[in-house]
Amino acid sequence: MRVKVIVTMIVILAGLVIALFGQDAKAPAPVYKASESQTLKLENLQLKAQLAQKDLQAAQAQFQQALVNLTNEAAAVKKANGWPDDTQFDPNTVSFSAPPPKPAAAKGDKK
16 A cells, blocks of 8 residues: 555656656747848837937936925025924915924823
C-alpha cells in the first residue's frame, strides 16, 4: 500500500514537471511586424504623446507655482488687514473666513 502511494506521488510529480517544463518546448509566440509606413506613423504618434506629456508636466509646475503665489498673496492680505494668522482663505472662492471654533476642553483638563 505504501509503495503504491509513493509511486502515485512520483507519477504526479513527474506529470507536473513535464507540464511545467514541457511548455518551453512549444513554438515561440509569433512576432507581428507592422509595415514601414505603419511603424513611422506609430513612432510619430508616440513622439506627439511624449511631447504632450512634457507640456502637461510644465503646465502642472506652472499651476503649482500659481497656487503658491495665490497663497502667499492671501497671507499678505491677512497681515495687511491685521487679521488673525488662523484666518481661513478659500482659493476657490477667493474669500476669507473666521477660523473654525476650537474644540471645548474636556472637563478633566481644567488648568
